[in-house]
Amino acid sequence: MVHKLTGALTLGAALLLSTSAFAQDKRVVTWNADYDPIPLAAAEALIADFEAANPEIDVVLTNFDHEAYKNAIRNFLTADPPDLANWYAANRMRPFVEAGLFADISDVWANNGLMDSLASSVLSSTIDGKQYAIPYTYYQWGIYYNRDAYKAAGVDVPGPEGVTWDQFLANCEKFKAAGIDCVTTGSSALWPVAGIFDYVSMRTNGYQFHSDLAAGKISWTSPEVAAVFDNFGKLQPYVTANHAAIDWQDAAALLVQGKAANYVMGNFAVGVFKEGGMTNDNLGFMVFPEITPGIARAEEAPTDTIHLTSGAKNPEDAKTFLAYMASAEAQTKWNGAVGQLPTNKNASVDAADPFLTAGFQALSTATGGIAQFWDRDADAEYAKVGMEGFQQFLVQPDQRDAILERLEAARTRLYPQ
Amino acid sequence: MFGVYVLWPIIQSVTLSFYDWDGLYNKDGEFMGRFVGMGNYSELMTDPAFETSLWNNLKWLVLYMLALPIGLFIAIFLNQTVRGIRLYKSLFFFPFVISQVVVGLIFAWFYAPNFGLFYLLTENVFGQGTAILADPDLVTYGIIAAGLWPQIAYVMILYLTGLNNVAPDQIEAARLDGAKGWRMLWYVVLPQLRPATFIAVIVTVIGALRSFDLVSIMTNGGPFGSSRVLSYYMFEMALGEYGFRMGYGAAIAVVLFLIMMVFISGFIWKMWRDEKER
Structure with a gap:
């Protein structure tokens, strides 16, 4: 109950914010996320970088309370889909993929060479031979x-x-x-x-x-x-x-x-x-x-992902942003701020953090597999x-x-x- | 209005209970459910979690009735003219004013292992602390105790208003006839409190059956589902993180509805009979 309330409040606050954003004359990409304060700040920093590189695009992030999000996503995907939505890889995304609510983004994977750079997460992002997710972080x-x-x-x-x-x-x-x-x-x-x-x-x-x-x-x-x-x-x-x-x-x-x-x-x-x-x-x-x-x-090593929704109003710019989130540069920055591991193998990990280095080491030498x-x-x-x-x-x-x-x-x- | 807000949802729930549906429409807004007939109900029959929920609901119903005698006792105790009695009355009424969510949180801390007051108390008395909410056998009683706290206050206020309407001349007459104590309560006061008792029973039964918020706040139905009640199990199956089986949830809702119907029709029948007697 409490969680729902905070979710509703953040939603309300975010709606206010987003209306002010509409006032500017930019192509808007909407993104629903469920970040705690530190990841949220890191995501906002990424958005700032992305908007500096793509001044004609405005990424509007609506943040939900983490627990409330798990229910909210089921409503907003059908009722009022954003362009992008946070979720999880593997079986957790299957219901949405099977209902046709997450869009196939195999082209983003193919055009940006992600099969190679995100090699460790190909399996968990793929359902029936198509990719439906951009994995941007995991943790050991x-x-x-x-x-x-x-x-x-x-x-x-x-x-x-x-x-x-x-x-x-x-x-x-x-x-x-x-x-x-x-x-x-x-x-x-x-x-x-x-x-x-x-x-x-x-x-x-x-x-x-x-x-x-x-x-x-x-x-x-x-x-x-x-x-x-x-x-x-x-x-x-x-x-x-x-x-x-x-x-x-x-x-x-x-x-x-x-x-x-x-x-x-x-x-x-x-x-x-x-x-x-x-x-x-x-x-x-x-x-x-x-x-x-x-x-x-x-x-x-559970993987967190971003998805393009089937009801996206601005899929082209959203895909540009997805490609950015898959990049080594963005993942190094986000994961460095949050203290997690990038899924892009070309990204780097903060060597001063013993837990990240140990985790990176543990995962890269896990020959048995990654669950x-x-x-x-x-x-x-x-x-x-x-x-x-x-x-x-x-x-x-x-x-x-x-x-x-x-x-x-x-x-x-x-x-x- | 009645049709839209009451009848239509009932019809929808019953229909839905014959389907296997994960709650998602596809992007064109088409319903994705699959008709399974009585499948959900036959699954309920063999579902151990459903059985646990049913038993727990029964415990709730029986133990919640304790609110009646305790509430009556406090009401009689407070029904005297002493300086500042209004303050005491409002203090006793206080638990009911607090939201159930807050009641749940307070009691969860009260029971919390390692630092909760109750845990420390049992640790001092028995040398071994009891974490009520971690014990599958005690957890339901712990939550019922939390629910009784505001419920007693509610029943008390019902009886207090009832006591205001007790005719003083009858008390006076009974006293002249030599009635005292329990006999006075049983033969003179209680019959006059019948309307208050009736309402109190209704709100207590309803309170026990919709005991969702406390379970959700205090244990999430755990440990391993031993404190589930029907309303919470329905939520878990239909809307919980690992649920989204709308049809199965609807089937539980229908069962819960039928149980409530037993009580509701009992009440309606009684009210109808009372009306006719007049």
Whole structure:
């Protein structure tokens, strides 16, 4: 409710702004986005640069509250489509593509050589052989840890290469003895548990298996899934109790305060950790430990995208802007300001930021593959059932069989065999 | 007006409940749904989440009725002529003035693990804090308690106005006949409060059935769906982030509508009977 209200307010404010913009005699490109303050400022800086280079085009950005946007987009795409709209890659854009609401922009990809420069994101931007998205940023997931908590519990601080799974669990035992949560998470919004599950699954059986699992091709009663839940169960006793009632930001506070040692999270959390007072000296990053030896390492890196809508009033100028957003120059600037990773391989990363360099390193050496995240790889409804199951398992591990049965029932219903 | 705002939406929801539709029109504005007949309903029958929601709705209905005796008790307690009683009355009425969203937030903090007052309290008493909203067995009761807080205030104000209309001469006569305490309440005051009780039951039943905002604010139906109620599950399925199954949501809405119809027709029947007696 609160979210909706702020969304409506921003919409109202933006409408006022946009009417004043119409007063100038320029070709207008409208863009609906869902940015927090820092990304918003970065986007506005990009727009300023773009308008300086293309003085006849006026890009009008309407910003929505992040949560409210997820509902708003469904209305404005049919009722009052802007030229450009923010959304997410892979399965998350599929409903809009299938309803014909996002336009095919394969020509933008072809004309600007994006197949090469955005090579890592071709798969996640493509549906049925056509491109529907311009990926402009992604960010790595991994384990963020508090070095002070490691010292307080007398555990060796992991190096940049991380630790082995056995070592990680042994560390957890020590943290438990010291009264520190080894792994923290805040799952009231469900998705944070999916991050942990994804990694356990990918490290146990590899990328292809995980991808098939998210696509509903693998039975939840198979021995491979049993192996995943065995490993998930080894982690379970060390996860923050009551995580189901707290937000991910509350769990971030636990890490900052040293009440928790590790946090499986995306790189966007670094800003929150630093606001809480952590610095590059006591905040560390490592990739999730290897579980089954010899499996090619896969990582999670959800991609944010911009789309051309089918109802766009000014598609030509909008495509010019899309090409600009795909460029190395724009992506270096935006991602530098926001602290995320550019998808354009010619773009550069701020070398002074240890988390970005580590993330860039982790993703560029992930030979197993790049997953988008459970709720983007899996179909929406399947994703939700899955995440509820993961959350329940972390709260009630004794319900494992019931959970797996329920997931299997959902799978056979959603993907008839 | 009745046709446009009441009948038409009902017809639309019922129609929609026979379709499988993700809520999107294509760019030419054509409906993209697929007719599935009773498919949504047969799926509901085997849906464990639907069963949980139904049970939780029942818990809400039963426990919400507690608002009646408690509200009556407070109303009688406040129905005296003491200096400054108006101030006390307004203080007791205060929870109802606050928006449900704020009530939800306050109680969510109250229950919050690690720093919530309730958590710290249980930690001091039992040595182990209880995070109500993380416990699948307790979470619904925790939310109902939050809902009762303003609901009691509402019932109280209904009874306070009712008590104003209690005929003093009857009380006087009863007192002369030697009626006191519970007997006075049961045989003399309560019968005169019947209209107030009737309204109070109606608003409480409706309050329990539309218990959406508190669930949404406090838990989002979690942990893993154990605090869902029908109205929230409907929202989740039709409009939630991972939902957008309009037909399935509409089917839940129809079921909720039928449950409400049972109560509503009961009330209408009673009102009709009362009218005829006059």
